[in-house]
Amino acid sequence: MTEPFELSATEAAAKIDSGTLNVETLVASCIDRINAREDAVLAWKHFDPEGALSQARTLDQGPKRGAIHGLPFGAKDIIDTSTMPTGHGSPIYEGNRPAIDAPCVALSLQSGGVLMGKTVSTEFASRHPGATRNPHNPAHSPGGSSSGSGAAVADLMVPFAFGTQTGGSVIRPAAFCGCVGYKPTYGLISAAGVKENTRSFDTVGLYARTVDDIALFRAAVLAIEHKALPERRIKGLRIAFCRTMFWDRASEANQKVLEDAADKLRRAGAIVSDLTLEGPFDDYENHGKTVTGFEFPRALTFERTHHMEKLSDELKEKFLKAEEAIDFDKYQSALNQLAACRQWLADKFADHDVILTPSAAGEAPEGLSYTGDPCFNILATWTYTPAITLPTNTGPNGLPIGVQLVGPHRCDLAVLAIAKAAFPVLSENG
């Protein structure tokens, strides 16, 4: 028998709608799941079962609030919540309690979502890891920086969670943990009340277990009407297979997953052609590092002034020293170069519906100290284009490998619709 926590968000919503599942039962089931698994996964920085049950009972007694009425969600712990502490992955913020909920959380609550807790983030959404482990193997990283959100959703603890992506922090944990991760067009979801890392890149993203669930959560967070995703056919779809300039960094297994994905789509009738990033993309990775190197240390000025001793050595030595090194002209030039990349990519999308590209460099790395290489995520993040990763495969270590689709700027819904059509095709064996 299916336990309520195993239901997709869309399934659970339908049952709540039809009166065959009440919110309290669903929430209690998710709580049981968390209690059973949390010691192994450590996805939660703050977990509030009593508060969640109380929200659930209130929702059961009232009218339907919105599209995600009764559905539990987690919020990455760099997102402000008025009813729970918000720690930013740093001891500096132990016990910090913001005055209000960030808009993305407030909109979820307005739509009937049940805030289950705060999920572990790396320190300030940078590289120094939190406690979370990969739900498929506790000796492996869950990825980062949205470590807890990726792990919690993949491990069936909650159907939804918020993450944020500055380099590869939504897509990579989803790929490593084995769930769907969606990094919207830059700016689509408000980043107010979200701890700033690199303002030119920071993007709030969503986790779920199906593409339909992502569409449902997205509608709630944007406070727009939820409609079923339009049906897309794979036949005739123009797909750009982009190995990127980082192809060598992908594991053999990951390369094979992508080559196979291209073949599967081609066999299903898609027109697959290769896309090489060139022209303004020369030195792309360094331009992004320049921008982060300039913005991130400045975003942490208060912490550096008042709490330097509580910052990790990794943060201080690798990421905060860049400030002196990067001059303003170089920073401005990097921003201009990335803008040129955006334009170049927009032009390419005249001939392509979507880009197929790796979600990560391979399976989740062993050990918890390194959250993995974001190189395959920066294409979408820094060009502000929507991206989704689908948990399609398992690698030689028994860990998930994902496939990423990237679409044109502001064409998020088209990417989701294509992802929904492609998911079963990509998930076929052989």
Added chain:
Amino acid sequence: MTEPFELSATEAAAKIDSGTLNVETLVASCIDRINAREDAVLAWKHFDPEGALSQARTLDQGPKRGAIHGLPFGAKDIIDTSTMPTGHGSPIYEGNRPAIDAPCVALSLQSGGVLMGKTVSTEFASRHPGATRNPHNPAHSPGGSSSGSGAAVADLMVPFAFGTQTGGSVIRPAAFCGCVGYKPTYGLISAAGVKENTRSFDTVGLYARTVDDIALFRAAVLAIEHKALPERRIKGLRIAFCRTMFWDRASEANQKVLEDAADKLRRAGAIVSDLTLEGPFDDYENHGKTVTGFEFPRALTFERTHHMEKLSDELKEKFLKAEEAIDFDKYQSALNQLAACRQWLADKFADHDVILTPSAAGEAPEGLSYTGDPCFNILATWTYTPAITLPTNTGPNGLPIGVQLVGPHRCDLAVLAIAKAAFPVLSENG
């Protein structure tokens, strides 16, 4: 004899550097000025003379911290400060004390700035006015939403202040109160810790009394080296005189100031030609209203959920009802249209160094209920281009009229340099 509070920031910094003025004396002089004038101007939501003097004494005892060592500044009260309440212009936030300083404030303090207090903002930087009056005539509006910042700097209370602009909220108060206002390229100054209004437009800006002072403050806030502005000659400068589609809304006096400004620059050797906003600019104002209409009510979700009764009727009736009215496709289409305007304008800047355009529709309106029409400010705000207003003239009511210069995206320093060269030319009589 010149009182310290009358000094420009650049002059005061030079005196502090050379040891002929200590920080405590400067701060005490500004405090005296505020005490003498505040009853008439009401620029401050929170004023902390003891805290400022204490900061001053600490600075006098230590080494030079940075470019604005010892210089007092005010922060608009929608900007988080850890040592002062942050009220967002709303009774909801009475006594609200953020955990940390917004990066723009933290960077100013790091550079040796002295935080004097929080300046009055309209409610959530929207249209419902605060208490501030125009320092030139208390029966007239100071403009908004950065009402207190514009008034405080123009009235010699502090040499520097922060404002924010979503429509015309930095440039307009500067024009109405008679100081220099600078609205940078979108995103140049971090908006973290600044209450979100419309994330696609919100831009942190600066007030000062000279263009050199703006350049000094800007370097501190960006944590970059401060260099003297490069000298620009007016002769040969290619100036686009842009009356915009709102020319009819400008008062006769304001129109004359701008026509005269064009003549003065032409006589000084500039090549002045007319620029008409066309093509993607059709319906420009409505596109921006669509974006704000979609984003602003969502940014205030927490306040609407928990404190609806404490929101002003003006806010509820004029600005929060738009949410239901604006559908997502219309919002996305407006964003795309504004992106096309940015590109159109960038192309025009191939032939022009700077745009000359009104700073406001006229002198500050009588009465305190209406902060004035932002129509002449939205060109720069929504195209993300840098703008500066110069207090060059006085109108028939004895109130200031400014002249605005707008430059290409990310060419802020060029606009400041041109503004410095143009200021004396534009300030000539006749």
